[in-house]
Amino acid sequence: MTPTPSSRPAQDPTAAVVLDDVHKAYGATRAVDGVSLTVGRGEFFGLLGPNGAGKTTVVEIMEGQRRADAGTVTVLGQSPWPRNTALLPRLGVQTQASAFFVRLTAREHLATMAALYRCDAAAAERALASVGLTEQGSTRVDDLSGGQRQRLAIASALVHDPELIFLDEPTAALDPQARRSLWEVLRGLRSEGRTIVYTTHHLDEAEALCDRVAIMVAGRIAALDSPGRLIAASSPTTRLVVPAGRLTLERARAIEGVDRASEEGGAIVLETLASGRVLSALDQITGLQGVQTRTASLEDVYLDLTGAGAPQP
Numbered sequence: 001m002t003p004t005p006s007s008r009p010a011q012d013p014t015a016a017v018v019l020d021d022v023h024k025a026y027g028a029t030r031a032v033d034g035v036s037l038t039v040g041r042g043e044f045f046g047l048l049g050p051n052g053a054g055k056t057t058v059v060e061i062m063e064g065q066r067r068a069d070a071g072t073v074t075v076l077g078q079s080p081w082p083r084n085t086a087l088l089p090r091l092g093v094q095t096q097a098s099a100f101f102v103r104l105t106a107r108e109h110l111a112t113m114a115a116l117y118r119c120d121a122a123a124a125e126r127a128l129a130s131v132g133l134t135e136q137g138s139t140r141v142d143d144l145s146g147g148q149r150q151r152l153a154i155a156s157a158l159v160h161d162p163e164l165i166f167l168d169e170p171t172a173a174l175d176p177q178a179r180r181s182l183w184e185v186l187r188g189l190r191s192e193g194r195t196i197v198y199t200t201h202h203l204d205e206a207e208a209l210c211d212r213v214a215i216m217v218a219g220r221i222a223a224l225d226s227p228g229r230l231i232a233a234s235s236p237t238t239r240l241v242v243p244a245g246r247l248t249l250e251r252a253r254a255i256e257g258v259d260r261a262s263e264e265g266g267a268i269v270l271e272t273l274a275s276g277r278v279l280s281a282l283d284q285i286t287g288l289q290g291v292q293t294r295t296a297s298l299e300d301v302y303l304d305l306t307g308a309g310a311p312q313p
């Protein structure tokens with residue numbers, strides 16, 4: 001289905017998840033404070049926000065691990081609470097602290113997971129292949145690299161072919177290469193049309209992978225849309241980066257059309273709403289060689305929404 005840009009729940013009975021005005025408090029802490037959202041079938045949906053924003057609590061409520069204090073929660077057409085055992089096999093859950101049978105091989109581990117879900121060994125083999133671990137099938141879980149273990153954790157969440165998958169920071173603690181290679185696995189899941197709720201602190205990742213993202217701040221949804229639309233709707237400011245030693249801050253600030261100038265690692269960063277005018281002034285002063293234009297990213301949107309007073313990781 002086509003994702004809806006609105007943060008209000010669509011009245012779509014076939015949606016994977018519909019939250020309507022969901023609240024959850026722990027004592028005086030309003031962890032979730034009126035969250036409404038819809039995750040469409042086949043959607044790769046990102047949940048972003050600083051530490052303590054309420055992401056985990058929202059996911060736990062969707063998974064049926066926690067009861068919402070108020071509001072309605074519908075997951076695959078059903079209420080996940082009280083714990084709905086008919087729903088559980090339809091969900092796949094990967095957590096940051098995934099439990100493994102460490103003395104088994106990757107293949108044996110998945111075969112055990114498959115058996116727990118009453119699936120056959122072919123299901124384990126398919127899950128192994130879908131995360132690119134077939135070659136490591138005979139490697140003991142203990143001997144897998146960090147990136148391979150994360151793949152195995154994802155495969156464990158996929159083995160029973162669930163309709164809805166929750167992935168919680170699967171790329172946390174991976175080196176940049178392993179992270180990028182896991183992106184390919186995630187892109188593969190996306191192209192298979194799986195419905196995924198994806199929690200991450202990596203904004204580049206959310207921008208690259210997610211159909212839509214919800215940015216949570218202090219228990220509420222501060223923004224919800226596709227990364228592209230969020231970026232397009234954000235500040236129209238362009239940043240021009242002039243290499244070190246070419247321009248003083250004072251001179252930069254005097255250029256007509258420059259709203260703000262700052263120094264970043266020796267380079268001068270100019271913020272402007274009139275990039276054409278400023279670029280031609282720069283051309284006169286220092287030449288344009290090496291001058292970079294930085295367009296807005298999801299990170300800019302995120303920092304705008306969460307920057308002031310928000311708890312930082």
Ligand SMILES: Nc1ncnc2c1ncn2[C@@H]1O[C@H](COP(=O)(O)OP(=O)(O)OP(=O)(O)O)[C@@H](O)[C@H]1O
Nearest residue numbers: 026029030031049050051052053054055056057058
């Ligand atoms: N079991 C609990 N008891 C009391 N307070 C809790 C509990 N779980 C979470 N909280 C509080 O609720 C708020 C939301 O926490 P939550 O873990 O949902 O946020 P989060 O966005 O997932 O954070 P992180 O990115 O650090 O995982 C925080 O203030 C947290 O301290």
